[in-house]
Amino acid sequence: MLDAGLVVVSLLDVWVQAGFGPRSDSAFAVLASCALLLRRRAPLVGFVLALPAVLTSFALVAALIAVYSLAAHTRSRPLLAVCAAAFAGCYVLPWPAPRVGGIVHASDVPDLAYGLALGAAAALLGQLVQARRDLATRLAEITEVREHEQFLAAQSVLAKERAQLAREMHDVVSHQVSLIAVRAGALQVSTGDPDAKDAASTIRRLSVRTLDELRHMVSVLRASGGPPTELTPQPTLAQLHALVAGCGIEADLDVDLTGDLPAPVQRAIYRTVQEALTNARKHAPGSTARVEVRQRDGTVRTAVTNTAPTRPALPLPSASHGLIGLRQRAELLGGVLESGPTPDHGYRLSLDLPVTSP
Structure with a gap:
């Protein structure tokens, strides 16, 4: 409904500025208005389709909305700078181009500055909305982590x-x-x-x-190192696929078990994977993870490895209670917990447990 409303507003701007007729400038303006329907799924395509309307007419609302939508959905600032410059260039260039004389004169400098200001304002507003959305996501993650x-x-x-x-x-x-x-x-x-x-x-x-x-x-x-009562439903390895699928980052799961495991061992594996994926989402934004659970010679090894972050992590309070609790749980079950960085600047958490807890 919002996109449809923006299309209507843009068409009203076309009608006020250029009117509707068989001219090419009206066709480009209508195309720019309809291109706003792509502003969520393909914002760059929508901007490219809206750009000719800036060159051929004074109907600018559709192009400004396209710049804002692109800025709200992309993280490439060089791309935004190029798009804002393209908007300003199309705004100042005459159409149709004169056959004789220069295309741009000194008197066009104020128009160029005005076009750059319009494009930059739309881009900055989109970046502000994107930053606010990211901040809300980070605050939700902080609350969950706490x-x-x-x-x-x-x-x-x-x-x-x-x-x-x-x-x-x-x-x-x-x-x-x-x-x-x-x-x-x-x-x-x-x-x-x-x-x-x-x-x-x-x-x-x-x-x-x-x-x-x-x-x-x-x-x-x-x-028992977990829930205050064993009467409440406890997680098992059957729920591991749902945990990995809903962890909030791109993660792969590889399980190779030869038989059923004791309930405390299953809970320890589940909690280890849960804590490792939470830490990856918290400390390595944009990374991918791989979860491996393998049973060999009476020992179950669980390893969670995440790649290096692609975005800077927001500083979050941490008392390392998660790893301390996992290490205590592993020791109670006669196992070993190891953690540390990988050579490619990622992180790896591994848990080795005997099949039969002591």
């Missing part, structure tokens, strides 16, 4: 508390329950009272069962 960092910081605190709780349960509670089981067994063997023997047997049986449950809880606490 929320992600806060989440990872909270998860890091949770992981430390769980590790401390697991140590306390293993070193104190399990030890005391083991002593209870041993003393109950000794009492069961040494006593002759049937009631005492039955009570000692019950205490020993319950103590052994409690020890088994404590060992299971300790293993769960040590292996």
